[in-house]
Amino acid sequence: MKITFKDEALSELYETGKTKDRKYKQLCKNKKLVDGYIRAVSIMYRTETTRELHEYSFLHYERLAHDPRSSIRIVNGKVERLLFTETEDGVEVELIEIDSTHYGNKK
Numbered sequence: 001m002k003i004t005f006k007d008e009a010l011s012e013l014y015e016t017g018k019t020k021d022r023k024y025k026q027l028c029k030n031k032k033l034v035d036g037y038i039r040a041v042s043i044m045y046r047t048e049t050t051r052e053l054h055e056y057s058f059l060h061y062e063r064l065a066h067d068p069r070s071s072i073r074i075v076n077g078k079v080e081r082l083l084f085t086e087t088e089d090g091v092e093v094e095l096i097e098i099d100s101t102h103y104g105n106k107k
Helices: 008-016 022-028 031-046 050-055
Strands: 002-005 069-073 081-087 090-097
Touching (some): 008 022, 031 069
């Protein structure tokens, strides 16, 4: 699948494992999250369509109900997820969202 990164920092994070962008600076300190992000994007590169992401249950791929985007979890059991927009020729990766109220973590 063809992947384009909307944010250059996400591309840099995938290629080198780190970025100087303030938005993802905190994320870079967590090795488990960075490794999970690199693994998730690598899986997306290996698949032909987003339908094949369902085969990887730990990604928890879902099309968002009230949003034109889709998401996958970066690390199984964590709330961080990768948001992307599906296009005809691939996906456009937008951002990493850290939302502690998603996936039933309502406190």
